[in-house]
Amino acid sequence: VERHGISAFGDLKYAADFQHFEYTDPNAPKGGRMSQMGPGVTLTFDSFNAFILKGDAAQGLPLLFDSLMVRAFDEPDAVYGLVARSAAVAPDGLSVTFHMRPEAKFADGTPVTSKDVAFTLKTLKEKGHPQYRLALRDVVDAVADGPRTVRYVFKGNQIRDLPQIVAALPILSEAYYTKQPFDVTTLEPP
Numbered sequence: 001v002e003r004h005g006i007s008a009f010g011d012l013k014y015a016a017d018f019q020h021f022e023y024t025d026p027n028a029p030k031g032g033r034m035s036q037m038g039p040g041v042t043l044t045f046d047s048f049n050a051f052i053l054k055g056d057a058a059q060g061l062p063l064l065f066d067s068l069m070v071r072a073f074d075e076p077d078a079v080y081g082l083v084a085r086s087a088a089v090a091p092d093g094l095s096v097t098f099h100m101r102p103e104a105k106f107a108d109g110t111p112v113t114s115k116d117v118a119f120t121l122k123t124l125k126e127k128g129h130p131q132y133r134l135a136l137r138d139v140v141d142a143v144a145d146g147p148r149t150v151r152y153v154f155k156g157n158q159i160r161d162l163p164q165i166v167a168a169l170p171i172l173s174e175a176y177y178t179k180q181p182f183d184v185t186t187l188e189p190p
Contacts, residue, residue: 002087003086004016004081004085005069005079006078006087006089007079008163008164012075012080021072022074036059036060045058046185048061048186048187049185050062051128051129052182053129061190064190065170065190066170066171068084068167068168069082069083069084069087070082079164079167079168083100083101083104085100087099095151096151096152096154096162097150097151098117098149098150098151098152100148108176110173113144114149115144117142118144119172119174119177120170120172121142123177123182124136124169138154138156138162139152140153141153142166
């Protein structure tokens, strides 16, 4: 069954037509400056690549990348459509299919496609930081079933959280990373 969000616990707090999470204010003032200290309290960096083990990545880089779905911070383990408009978890839990929004684009204006999503999984599993390799060990594949439809396939019996994990992965541009090696530190902005 296609849904606007998914949760390991079944029910979702927000209806399909919700406009914003309750803990956000769409009328909040825009602009200003935010300063934060990252988890490693790193004051310097030598890379704009936060997805590999090499180097000290700049803080906040994951905020530059969208994902298929975004976590709701006021309910346990739920994600709602962002780049994906909907998702359908297979009855046996061994796959999840995402239907992507046609208006989703990268910063350079190129469309975000299911091939980019499939490329992201393969790249993170083969060349990514060990934290990705570990979290994705039971994700067998991401299959582009059309330009805007992607299906993740799982294995094993520890699969309950895998739909939410893959939904929250950053989406990398395959076109960008065919020109720029993925597994090196770089000071070129992504």
